[in-house]
Amino acid sequence: MGVTAAESTGDPVTQTAFLKKGLADGLPIAVGYMPVAITFGLIAGATGLTAAEAVLMSMLVFAGAAQYMSLSMIAVGAGAFEVVLATFIVNLRHLLMSASISEKAETGTKGQRALYAFGMTDEVFAVASTKKAPLRSFYIIGVAGVAYGSWVGFTAAGFYMGAFLPLVIQESMAIALFALFIALLVPSIRKEGRMVVILAGMGALFHTVLALWLSTGWAIMFATILAVTVYECFEQVMNAGKQDADSGGKSHTEQAEVKKEADSSCR
Amino acid sequence: MSMTMFWMIVAMGAVTYIPRLLPLVMLNTENWPSWARRMLTRVPYAVLGALILPGILTVGDNVWFAVAGGGAAALLAYFGAPLIVVVGAAIGVLGVMQMVF
Numbered sequence: 445m446g447v448t449a450a451e452s453t454g455d456p457v458t459q460t461a462f463l464k465k466g467l468a469d470g471l472p473i474a475v476g477y478m479p480v481a482i483t484f485g486l487i488a489g490a491t492g493l494t495a496a497e498a499v500l501m502s503m504l505v506f507a508g509a510a511q512y513m514s515l516s517m518i519a520v521g522a523g524a525f526e527v528v529l530a531t532f533i534v535n536l537r538h539l540l541m542s543a544s545i546s547e548k549a550e551t552g553t554k555g556q557r558a559l560y561a562f563g564m565t566d567e568v569f570a571v572a573s574t575k576k577a578p579l580r581s582f583y584i585i586g587v588a589g590v591a592y593g594s595w596v597g598f599t600a601a602g603f604y605m606g607a608f609l610p611l612v613i614q615e616s617m618a619i620a621l622f623a624l625f626i627a628l629l630v631p632s633i634r635k636e637g638r639m640v641v642i643l644a645g646m647g648a649l650f651h652t653v654l655a656l657w658l659s660t661g662w663a664i665m666f667a668t669i670l671a672v673t674v675y676e677c678f679e680q681v682m683n684a685g686k687q688d689a690d691s692g693g694k695s696h697t698e699q700a701e702v703k704k705e706a707d708s709s710c711r
Numbered sequence: 712m713s714m715t716m717f718w719m720i721v722a723m724g725a726v727t728y729i730p731r732l733l734p735l736v737m738l739n740t741e742n743w744p745s746w747a748r749r750m751l752t753r754v755p756y757a758v759l760g761a762l763i764l765p766g767i768l769t770v771g772d773n774v775w776f777a778v779a780g781g782g783a784a785a786l787l788a789y790f791g792a793p794l795i796v797v798v799g800a801a802i803g804v805l806g807v808m809q810m811v812f
Contacts (some may be wrong), residue, residue, distance in 0.1 A: 479795030497712050497720065504724030509755070513762060514723065524719040531728035537754050543734035554736060561732040566755075616806035619777065622767040623784035623801030629759040630788035636756075643753050644760030651761035664761045671757035672750040680746070 459582045466586020469575075473567045473587070474594035479593050480508055483620050484515075485602025491515045495603045502599040506592060507565060510534045512624065513664070533665050541569040545584070548573065552581035563588025639675075646671035771805055773812070780805040 465550065481502065488498035493515075505511055510531045517527050542564050549557070560581065568588045572579055633640045650667035763781070770777040784801040794798075 479793075479798065480791035483798060493716075494712055497716055500712075500717075501720045501723065504720055504755075505727050506724075507727050509758070509762075510723070510727060513758075516762070516766060524715055524722075527719055528722045528726055531723045532730075533754070534758055535727045536730050537752065538727070539734055541728040542731050545727070546735045549735075557735040558732060561735045562728055564731040571769075616802045616809060619770045619780045619801045619805045620798050622763055622770065622777075622781060623798045624794065625759050625762045626781060626784040626801075627788040627792075627794050627797040629756070629763070630754060630785055631791075632759075634789070639753070640756045643756035644763070647760030647762075648764035650764045655765060664758070667761040668754060668757045671760070672753045675753060675757075676746055676750050 450681075459580075462582035464587045466580075466583040466588075467570055468586075469583075470568070470587035470590035472592040473571060477567070477591060477594040478598050481598035482602030482622065483624065484508070484511055487512070487515050487620060488599070489603050491519050493518070495600065498603050499600050502596045505531070506563065506595060507531070507535050507538075508595075509625075509628070519572065530665050533668065538564050538566075538569075541566070541573070544568065544573060545579065547580040548577045549579040550581060550586065556581035556585065560584040560588050563592055565591065567591060572657045580663060584649040590620060643671055643675055646674060771795075772809060776805055776808045779808060 462544070472660075484502070485498055489495075493501075501511055501514070513530060513534060514527050517530065531627040539546055542561055545564065546557075563585075565588075566583070568591055571587050572584050575583070615681050629640070629644055647667050650670045766775050767777050767781050770780070780801040783804045784797050787797045787800050
């Protein structure tokens with residue numbers, strides 16, 4: 445982390461400057477969240493949630509994909525436990541993001557870290573993690589804060605806009621959720637290539653098959669776990685095959701090194 | 712607000728916050744096995760696939776309406792259209808098809 449305690453506590457003027465920089469850098473996220481939050485508010489209303497429930501969810505959960513998913517689960521009558529468990533699984537990826545941020549951030553106080561941890565969405569992580577170390581606590585708080593304000597505010601706005609929309613548009617809104625997931629997936633395919641296609645394909649396939657026996661919540665969850673496990677096992681087998689071919693008579697340590705290289709090349 | 716809904720939302724908040732919080736206050740995932748870390752990073756893609764299919768096929772009066780809407784979304788997203796445009800276009804395509812056919 446390389447920041448002394450004196451630096452990290454900082455004087456109020458410097459901290460305010462970090463906060464302002466964070467708020468400014470968070471603005472693109474706020475703009476990007478606007479349509480997503482409005483759509484969330486709209487669909488929440490269409491799903492049968494009250495305004496208070498929709499806004500409370502945005503205030504307490506602050507996670508786009510999980511909130512959308514909870515709506516589609518509520519819509520098909522999934523149980524509360526399923527929704528919570530699926531939320532946990534979907535958001536577990538933030539564990540890695542927080543871990544990665546913690547290696548780049550100044551130590552700060554525990555309270556500061558606990559505060560910006562709450563706002564560690566994919567987008568906040570993307571903005572913060574591309575900055576140079578050391579990341580200032582108040583900078584991350586600024587980025588997360590402006591994103592949070594947009595998310596909660598536009599959830600409420602979206603909810604009330606729903607009442608003014610004609611029925612045919614409201615019916616067509618049912619596809620919004622799926623269009624959103626497609627819009628999130630396609631750029632990942634462009635960026636990461638075949639891996640994303642295979643994983644998403646397996647997720648879709650396993651969900652379709654599991655949906656024959658399981659309710660939507662469990663089917664999505666097990667499909668996800670199955671997909672990442674199958675992918676990992678398949679990759680391990682492929683790597684092992686590659687090593688056998690490459691490293692015929694090499695010692696054990698050399699093989700371990702080859703394995704390591706193969707591992708990192710897959711990432 | 713029903714009590715079930717209230718507590719479900721609170722619990723959703725808790726299970727979302729805990730993984731975001733733990734690495735910053737105690738965990739050190741650096742020492743996790745690499746396969747576990749890789750699997751975690753791949754979860755979003757598998758989830759997205761599972762969320763799109765088969766769910767999207769139940770939207771609209773006809774399976775092909777959903778396919779057209781989803782296809783329009785994929786095409787626009789591929790060419791880098793903003794999220795709201797992608798979502799709006801899918802809604803538009805589905806709406807037009809529901810009205811015309």
